[in-house]
Amino acid sequence: MPSTITICASLPLLPSFSLLSPPPPLSPFSTSPSLSPFATSPSLSLHLPLSFLQVNFVVCQLFALLTAFGFRLYLHPSKTSPFVRHVVATLLGFYFALFCFGWYALHFLVQSGLTYGIMILTGVEHMHKYCLVVALGYLSFCQITRVYVFDYGMYSADFTGPMMVITQKITSLTFEIHDGKRMPSLLEYFSYNCNFMGILAGPTCSYNDYIAFIEGTPCRRHRDQQTNGKANGRHKQTDPSPNVSIVVRKLATCFFSLMVFLSVCKVFPVERNIDDDFIATTPFYAQVVYLYLSMLTTRPKYYFVWTLADAINNAAGFGFNGYTSDGSPRWDLISNLRITDIEFATSFKMFLDNWNIQTAHWLKRVCYERCPYNPTAATFILSAMWHGAYPGYYLTFLTGIVVTLAARAMRHNVRPHFLGSPSHKLVYDVITWAGTQIAICYTVVPFVLLSAFLLAYAFSVLPTNVL
DSSP: OOOOEEETTOOOOSOOOOSOOOSSOOOOTOOOOOTTSSSOSSSSSSESSSOOHHHHHHHHHHHHHHHHHHHHSOOOTTTSHHHHHHHHHHHHHHHHHHHHHHHHHHHHHHHHHHHHHHHHSSOOOHHHHHHHHHHHHHHHHHHHHHIIIIIOOOGGGOTTTHHHHHHHHHHHHHHHHHHTOOOOOHHHHHHHHHHHTTTTOOOOHHHHHHHHHHOOOOOOOOOTTOOOHHHHHHSSSSOOOOOOHHHHHHHHHHHHHHHHHHTTTSSGGGGGGOHHHHHEEEEEEEHHEEEEEEEHHHHHHHHHHHHHHHHHHHTOOOOOOBBTTTTTTTTOOTOOOHHHHHHHSSSSSHHHHHSHHHHHHHHHHIIIISSSSSSSHHHHHHHHHHOOOOOOHHHHHHHHHHHHHHHHHHEEEEEGGOSSSSSHHHHHHHHHHHHHHHHHHHHHHHHHOHHHHHHHHHHHHHHHHHH
């Protein structure tokens, strides 16, 4: 669990530090303590189950939210040029990256620079393959060295998180270029990869959508406009200003998710699922219920991070996705989750379709739709490699292959027998909801535990005592 830290209750809004100071004499992957001002403070404190790096992340995202409103208001496409918007978005992105990760942020430049060089030097026919290998290889190198080579302790920063999003953007862009899109300029490229709205938590978006947002051109992808003639006739094909209520509603979701996480994250520790005493003294049905509750309490932190990232982009004016049937604007172009559909999913596929949506789109574009052999297995393996070097990731996604194929076969063969009446359909939905939630919980336990010794023990216990 994250360590408890001391947070100064009277800190200024932005701590002072010098971006021009030389890096400390540590390993090239180490964080400068001067860029982690919330780490130690002797002042009055609040004790929260968050690491100081997580606090830095939240503070930086809140400043990104305020900056996004200013970006929309003062650097609107009608008031300034795309060049200025690109420069400001990129510089702010690097500033936030330095604030959160110190000199780790240089890896963002190296990864982006290497792949841009490959895009220039290689032909359109093969650039997507080379960039996928190099971007994913450099990401894996950083993940392996961070986990297995250097011992970071509490002052480490998972700088590979932003690199995961940058890897998605690099590969998505090169596949788009391979499919006939234009080559970006260097400024456009770095703006797309490292803009302040998505440098810390994404989400991934299409390069064409991002450029349309920067240039203020009419949105090219309104998925429902072709079938909604009424909305087409009433509204222009341009991005409207984001309604404040939309951002406020998403911020309210963030706040609620954060409060739930802080309240219950220590009440249902996942490690208890494999505790000898717990297994010996707890009935089977209670173990299943606890497995569900312990995994349920890990999700609000993802809801918080992804919804806040979505709100930041919306506040800047990015994320418009056409209109609903009643003419209301939709701001879900780059949304990463649908919480209600996740919690009430009645199939493994429904859960995956609504969880980390932009990553699912990326995996579909670069792997599932292009892999000639067993695309399901290839997609899960690519997802495991992209997530990191922990064995838990591989166990989760390898398990996911089996569960996905089994769920697909079960739905195809069993579901038709329950469609005869609404009552039968309701029974089927309740049973499949419960089965889906338990299957998801079992599948993602390794993802949460991560460490090899816990995983080895978990898989020796869970199959016989839970499933």
